[in-house]
Amino acid sequence: MKKVIVLGAGMVGSAIAADLSTYCQVTSVDINSDNFDFLLAHNVQTIISDLSDTNNIKQLVAPFDLVVGAVPGFMGFQTVKAVIEANKNIVDISFFPEDAFLLDDLAKNHNVTAIVDCGVAPGMHNVILGYHAKRMKVTNFETLVGGLPLKRDFPFEYKAPFSPVDVVEEYTRPSRYVENSCLVTKPALSDPELIDFDEIGTLESFNTDGLRSLIYTMPDIPNMKEKTLRYPGHIRLIQALKVAGFFDENKINISGAEISPFDFTTKILFKSWKLGKQDEEFTVMRVVVQGIENDKPVKYTYNLLDRNNKVTGVSSMARTTGYACTSAVNLLINGKFDRIGICPPEYLGENEICFNAMLTYQFERDVIYRCIAE
């Protein structure tokens, strides 16, 4: 049995550890022991430790065959760097904001495989595009993705499975997409569009900055776009808060204290958006890859609709992100993927064996990407 260490035992990290525990010897590390009972029930060893200390990380990972990175985004880059310097392979789902390729030379010098962004989107949509881009001329790529609560509570009709700070940053960061081979930058929340989904109904899509590595690794695809999904109306409300100044970062004086509206508003939203342990939620994704294959126009549409597991209590966000990650861990453990350096998930998808193995692994856990070829 391989020995795997999972850095971070949050909602997704602990689901990853529990899944890996069925075929690995797993240790989870976090400064917060909230999920340790769940982990111990899955025979996962637990360590309380401060992962913001990178020397600490290097010591922790030393005895292990493989590392999974599941720390908060702002700690992700330094964590991956420390693991590489400790000469360990890593699969990371921290979705850090920095450019992962800044660590590519380091990873190559240390002969390390570092798979980054290995969730749903980023993650599985990269895997899907990676697969098809090797086999056809892709002219259009579009991903629509969202994690939503089943119950639609006024006014936001939204629950955040992670920190509202990260969600609001997604709502304020300009978004980039590729159109006619040009990189287009649009304001956050732009291009709202109503889209119908079977079983769900009408959702609203809007531009988010989710292409990440694909902008650099897929220079020959003329049109690529990623949009996030919410219930209709959510975006207009966020837009209203934004225009009225509720997300301003410059501090203002309230009752004698200097407060940033951003800090205040995310605190209020934290209460309003809190996902309860028992709240039903789902993940919906539609990935469309269009182009020319064998001289014929083709269109591949992948649909994912996943719901939280009521028996195990594992949320859909944790299932879809976590099992995408563990399907990649499984490839490394079985020696099916051995590319050295920083590897965004499109590198996994290029390989047909890896692509099929990842889809099969997730299918066995009921995370099902249904493909329609036209």
Added chain:
Amino acid sequence: MKKVIVLGAGMVGSAIAADLSTYCQVTSVDINSDNFDFLLAHNVQTIISDLSDTNNIKQLVAPFDLVVGAVPGFMGFQTVKAVIEANKNIVDISFFPEDAFLLDDLAKNHNVTAIVDCGVAPGMHNVILGYHAKRMKVTNFETLVGGLPLKRDFPFEYKAPFSPVDVVEEYTRPSRYVENSCLVTKPALSDPELIDFDEIGTLESFNTDGLRSLIYTMPDIPNMKEKTLRYPGHIRLIQALKVAGFFDENKINISGAEISPFDFTTKILFKSWKLGKQDEEFTVMRVVVQGIENDKPVKYTYNLLDRNNKVTGVSSMARTTGYACTSAVNLLINGKFDRIGICPPEYLGENEICFNAMLTYQFERDVIYRCIAE
């Protein structure tokens, strides 16, 4: 020439002083001298003084024939009380939250006439109802009223001519109306309804707690309602903020400081809702009085549509509220109204001479209540 002192030189108070200066000797008092240049140009004497000190008020009013109260709402009650104790008649537009009739015995003992709530609504709609209730059996009374900017800026499409704190309090205080002779209390912002207005377009009405004295002085009218008007969508946005907790009064910890969301949000709204000196705005009101007169069903509809005066720079809010007030001052000066005690404006309307004089006075200043009888 009568000597009148106007307590408060805010937007409405200074418009009142300027109007009275055409036929009285007027002195304005405020702790803030922002509008003193405007007042001096209208030959109004100015005094900088702290009106939160009631002994100060008593000294200030001593040399005058009549007092106008135009202080902020939270200071209104104590100001009227001090003026009564100084044995001076007063017309007040501070719209204080306390029950004015608590001062009725005091006013009677001091042989003082204290006209309160003498603006538009409360104010002129009381005058109109007072007039008709004396002359017919009123079965239905409804007022729709709003002050709005001409330019509709996303997201609120609203500018506050007074403090957002007072506006938000109107949005959070339960509203009371009379239906089938029962006093009904509904949540703030309830019963939104779209209503078309000539020249303006479609507005949205919602319940506000604006009946005030009418609930007690008109016990025989089975149906009475006051609703506020905004551009459609405003109320939903306010409701969203409210439900999400942005108006909560309990303090929360933000970056180490204890802050009430209410204080924070009104501060943000203050910036978003600030009415610029040059911003065009208007006041719209529709008052409907229905019932039986001379054994026949009748319906009187009064429509007001007033716009800011671009030449003098006086806002519509100041014009409509201020000239309602000065029309009552004019009645007192000319001895046309001499009822002792606390007098809400319906007491003025009961008297046909007063009613006609007030409408004529305002008509001469282009504030026109157009009546349709059906």
